[in-house]
Amino acid sequence: MEAEREVLDVLARNAREDIEDIAAQTGLDTAAVAAAIDSLEENRVVHGYQAVVDWDRVEEGKIRAVVEINVELDRETGYEEVADRIAKFPAVDALHLVSGDYDFAVEVLGETMQDVSRFISEQVAPMPEVTQTVTHYIMETYKDGGIRFADGDDDDRLSVSP
Numbered sequence: 770m771e772a773e774r775e776v777l778d779v780l781a782r783n784a785r786e787d788i789e790d791i792a793a794q795t796g797l798d799t800a801a802v803a804a805a806i807d808s809l810e811e812n813r814v815v816h817g818y819q820a821v822v823d824w825d826r827v828e829e830g831k832i833r834a835v836v837e838i839n840v841e842l843d844r845e846t847g848y849e850e851v852a853d854r855i856a857k858f859p860a861v862d863a864l865h866l867v868s869g870d871y872d873f874a875v876e877v878l879g880e881t882m883q884d885v886s887r888f889i890s891e892q893v894a895p896m897p898e899v900t901q902t903v904t905h906y907i908m909e910t911y912k913d914g915g916i917r918f919a920d921g922d923d924d925d926r927l928s929v930s931p
Contacts (some may be wrong), residue, residue: 776805784818821914831878836884837871839901860888
């Protein structure tokens, strides 16, 4: 399991690393790296590989929102059942059961603010268990997936003027 953890740490930083680079970084041989990746995928530790996209830099980007959802459960319905229904929607990018003032934190992607609003009001809010939703539109993303989005200017010095 230690080899799998080392490989997982490398993949979490950069899923595009090839087996030879992962082997060099971990000190494992390429066969051990390949076996670790196969095991991680088979055991559903690694569910996929995807790019972290800065949608603000895409001409026709996406609108992102974080939606707080409160639910009221009955004896027959649990959080898993509600989460399964919410997770099936393509607009749902991420879904988390959370502690605190609300039950679920949902990350939603849409083409427009109206698309996101319509999705929440027509698909999520009418669910019998849902008692409240609060939508927060993301205005700017500074870091996502562990990757910091920067404007390319790494000069942190304050300007000095006479």
